[in-house]
Amino acid sequence: MSEAATHHEHDHHDHHPSGITRWLTTTNHKDIGSMYLIFSLIMFFIGGAMAMVIRAELFQPGLQFVDPQFFNSMTTMHALVMIFGAVMPAWTGFANWMVPLMIGAPDMALPRLNNWSFWILPFAFTLLLSTVFMPGGGPAGGWTMYPPLVLQTGAAFPFLIFAVHFMGASSIAGAINIIATVFNMRAPGMTLLKLPLFVWTWIITAFLLIASIPVLAGAVTMLLTDKFFGTAFFSAAGGGDPVMFQHIFWFFGHPEVYILILPAFGIVSAIIPTFARKPLFGYASMVYASAAIAFLSFIVWAHHMFTVGMPLAGELFFMYTTVLIAVPTGVKVFNWVATMWQSSMTFETPMLFAIAFVVLFTIGGFSGLMLGVTPVDFQYHDTYFVVAHFHYVLVTGAVFALMAGTYFWLPKWTGHMYDEGLGKLHFWISTISVNVLFFPQHFLGLAGMPRRIPDYSVQFADFNMVSSIGGFVFGLSQLLFVVVVVKCVKGGVKATDQVWEGAHGLEWTLPSPPPYHSFNTPPDPATIEGGMR
Amino acid sequence: MNMGSGHTDDATRAAQQRAATRTAVVLAVIALAIYGWVFVSKL
Numbered sequence: 001m002s003e004a005a006t007h008h009e010h011d012h013h014d015h016h017p018s019g020i021t022r023w024l025t026t027t028n029h030k031d032i033g034s035m036y037l038i039f040s041l042i043m044f045f046i047g048g049a050m051a052m053v054i055r056a057e058l059f060q061p062g063l064q065f066v067d068p069q070f071f072n073s074m075t076t077m078h079a080l081v082m083i084f085g086a087v088m089p090a091w092t093g094f095a096n097w098m099v100p101l102m103i104g105a106p107d108m109a110l111p112r113l114n115n116w117s118f119w120i121l122p123f124a125f126t127l128l129l130s131t132v133f134m135p136g137g138g139p140a141g142g143w144t145m146y147p148p149l150v151l152q153t154g155a156a157f158p159f160l161i162f163a164v165h166f167m168g169a170s171s172i173a174g175a176i177n178i179i180a181t182v183f184n185m186r187a188p189g190m191t192l193l194k195l196p197l198f199v200w201t202w203i204i205t206a207f208l209l210i211a212s213i214p215v216l217a218g219a220v221t222m223l224l225t226d227k228f229f230g231t232a233f234f235s236a237a238g239g240g241d242p243v244m245f246q247h248i249f250w251f252f253g254h255p256e257v258y259i260l261i262l263p264a265f266g267i268v269s270a271i272i273p274t275f276a277r278k279p280l281f282g283y284a285s286m287v288y289a290s291a292a293i294a295f296l297s298f299i300v301w302a303h304h305m306f307t308v309g310m311p312l313a314g315e316l317f318f319m320y321t322t323v324l325i326a327v328p329t330g331v332k333v334f335n336w337v338a339t340m341w342q343s344s345m346t347f348e349t350p351m352l353f354a355i356a357f358v359v360l361f362t363i364g365g366f367s368g369l370m371l372g373v374t375p376v377d378f379q380y381h382d383t384y385f386v387v388a389h390f391h392y393v394l395v396t397g398a399v400f401a402l403m404a405g406t407y408f409w410l411p412k413w414t415g416h417m418y419d420e421g422l423g424k425l426h427f428w429i430s431t432i433s434v435n436v437l438f439f440p441q442h443f444l445g446l447a448g449m450p451r452r453i454p455d456y457s458v459q460f461a462d463f464n465m466v467s468s469i470g471g472f473v474f475g476l477s478q479l480l481f482v483v484v485v486v487k488c489v490k491g492g493v494k495a496t497d498q499v500w501e502g503a504h505g506l507e508w509t510l511p512s513p514p515p516y517h518s519f520n521t522p523p524d525p526a527t528i529e530g531g532m533r
Numbered sequence: 534m535n536m537g538s539g540h541t542d543d544a545t546r547a548a549q550q551r552a553a554t555r556t557a558v559v560l561a562v563i564a565l566a567i568y569g570w571v572f573v574s575k576l
Contacts, residue, residue, distance in 0.1 A: 109549070109550070109553035109556075109557070110553060110554070110557055113557070172561075172564050175560075176556075176557045176560045176561060176564075177557070179556060179560060180553040180554075180556040180557045180560070181553070183552075183553075183556055184549050184552045184553040184556060185549055185553065210560055210563060210564050210567075211563075211567065213564070214564045214565070214567040214568035214571070215567060215568075215571055217568050217571075218567075218568050218569075218570075218571025218572055219571065221572070222571075222572070222575065233575055244575070248571065248575075
């Protein structure tokens, strides 16, 4: 505790601006991490409200509440807000808070860039969300922005393109900062193969971001020049190729899927060993599996466009590489199960969410395998089966891991224990309702219901009604999450430094909450146990 | 790159900062090069 006392002493002498100036000008990784997390929570509710509009309209066949143009705008904006506004900034928030603490660094390597990365985001999303109130409404051609449809967007078009550029710039700056931090700021004794899995998965995510976001930026810049400057990159009439956009987009889009899920693997790999009270099974294989998934993510993109038409050899190649991803992903799932095998598990809220992640993400993985098989995909393509698949991967996968991580580290961040009863209630309502919401969508898709439609044939009515009820309950239950977080920030039982009995790692050697500046002096190398913990 | 050295004194901290800046510049150049290459390859 003498080290902790030293930290407190440092903290006592730290001066930082108060009020709004603190948040505008801060270069502190904890402040910036908190801002990212609060921003992502706000975006989560804005995107969630859009989902409620979608599910309300689909509650019954026929047009009830909104016109088709607005409905299409809601599906497009829901995706953009959830992907770029909720999940990605949430991961960057976790990285900001936890990476310096986990590697024993005093802060991120480039703190001013860090501030800039965050403050770009509110501007980007003001641009994007303002389009809903413009003549012609928000973008409605789908988040994939396929030409020529997207070129029919009205006044919203340049706002969409610049918003995507800003989001991309923010993500790249954040990724550069994380790589520079981990490669240059590690404490003595923190070798690469001692890094916690969350840090490893974030390094790999950061490389994916740097390699894939510029490709998206290039594609949307070309859309901009096609629309306003007379180029014809994607216009068949001018000698261009609209299918080329799909190839470029998905060369970004598939790595993006792993950008959203790899940090989730890292969080689950931290939580399961803690509550199983056992070291993580197969640490090195987890690192190599993450790297293998990242590599494969760059050679599978055309499985999103099997039906667009391509040579048989192309379809076979993309089918085989897609199915191959099941191998490193399976390694991870088996390692998590092996960690739990014959362990002394307890089931606090973070562990419940982590176990639900393993089970439900695997269901999403299996439906992904089905979609990856080319001839089968011809039937499933653009149906609700695809919607069910990616929501299992992104909601019960990425979002559940975000919930797990929040409950896991909230006592460390705030210094208080959260309300375990309310946390478990939030878990059970969320888990039951999310399955009521998304599982019936598999059946709708198999029966042939297309995605992105505001109206449907009567034979789809029952499952849509069930799905909407699940959606409303899931949406409302997230208010419970806000109650738990606010209650925990305001007070509660004092958290210990270690918080969880089975917790290992440098972040747990600091007081709860950690001082404003931590690890000004590097931690004792003897306290570094290695990443298998 | 400065792998695993301490950051106790100012000189070490400054060296780490320089190394981090170099890493960031290299990564930013790579990102810009990919962005440029997407255009050049489609012209």
